Amino acid sequence: MVDILQNVMDHAVAVARKAGEVVRDAVRDDRKVMTKSSAVDLVTQTDQKVEQLIIQSVKEKFPEHRFIGEESVAAGEPCILTDDPTWIIDPIDGTTNFVHTFPFVAISIGFSINKRVEVGVVYSCLEDKMFTARRGKGAFCNGEPLQVSDQTDIHQSIIATEFGSSRDPEAVDKIFCSLRNILNLPVHGVRGAGTAAINMCLVASGCVEAYYEIGIHVWDVAAGSLVVLEAGGVLMDVEGADVDLMSRRIVAANNRTIAEIIVKEITPFGPIRDDAP
Ligand code: LIP
Known part of the structure; x- marks a missing residue:
């Protein structure tokens, strides 16, 4: 039987890696900073380019899926989560860090069905750490299992x-x-x-x-x-x-x-x- 969620996970990881390369290459060069909701809500051409890259690539593989993307919403697309399979994308989480070369920048891709996130991929691209999770199957960083702290104090x-x-x-x-x-x-x-x-x-x-x-x-x-x-x-x-x-x-x-x-x-x-x- 085809494991759709595994296909989604594999594609999300592959496209996040590709997006990470674009972000790494741009981190010292993209100095054209624009603003959105406030003077400190920053966006760059790289945010927009990376979101397009991810959406295009997903559309080719999963043409029936929907999207909520940070920059698409900023451009006027609706931000409505339905029961349909939906990719929820932040092309650069940490845009201010990206602009200032502060070394924590992530590509964040969630995938939901029936309004519930089933797959999560966070690629911390400057550290080259790929965080992945699939509902019921654990969370990993570069393939190593993750476990929260057991501290209760x-x-x-x-x-x-x-x-x-x-x-x-x-x-x-x-x-x-x-x-x-x-x-x-x-x-x-x-x-x-x-x-x-x-x-x-x-x-x-x-x-x-x-x-x-x-x-x-x-x-x-x-x-x-x-x-x-x-x-x-x-x-x-x-x-x-x-x-x-x-x-x-x-x-x-x-x-x-x-x-x-x-x-x-x-x-x-x-x-x-x-x-x-
Ligand atoms: C940012 C965050 C940051 C938070 C901001 C903003 P962006 O995302 O991840 O931690 O404090 O509110 O949402 O704009 O870099 O994608």
Whole structure:
């Protein structure tokens, strides 16, 4: 019997590798920086070129599949997750890092059916780390199995987060309030790689106990969410409910104990949903 999901996984890995080559070649050259939703929400020609490369290549192999891509949505395509097989693509997660040659940049490709992510591929292309996950079949980095940390003591934990690209003063105040609460628990430290996808892979790898952020988009977290789950981790909304990938809010943690403590310290707010009309 044909294993469609394995075909999807193989294709996602192959095209992510090809995209990674393009990104690596461009990392020192692409200096034409444009902005999107705010003065610090950056995009380059490489983001657009890589998204086209991925979509073209997938269309040739899976002509009936749908797409949600960061740059296509920025260009006016709808961001609606249906039950149809859908590729959820961030061509460069960590565009600001890419622009500044800060060395964490990922190609993130999730694949969903019935609104549930079934395959996740995150290629940290400057480190040459290929993170892969398939529902029910585990998570891997360059073929090696991943396992979240077994830490249950928040005081012995490292937490990853980001400041995002909104500079709305109220949102910034809430982001800092959450950060202060978490630092003061205290935790061993707070880190941020500058890409949601890689932060989630760090949770899956056991290097940090949790990652949370408000303001991310579905393409930043679709693939990473499955990598976390398949490495034994948990996902939650920042107010403790089930995660909703369109809500632009996420907590990804090694276990429920850590996730619930983080949730208590977060000052929540609700950015406009990805699927808002
Ligand atoms: C970015 C993230 C980053 C997050 C930003 C943004 P982009 O994605 O991964 O960690 O803080 O909100 O979404 O724009 O580089 O694809």
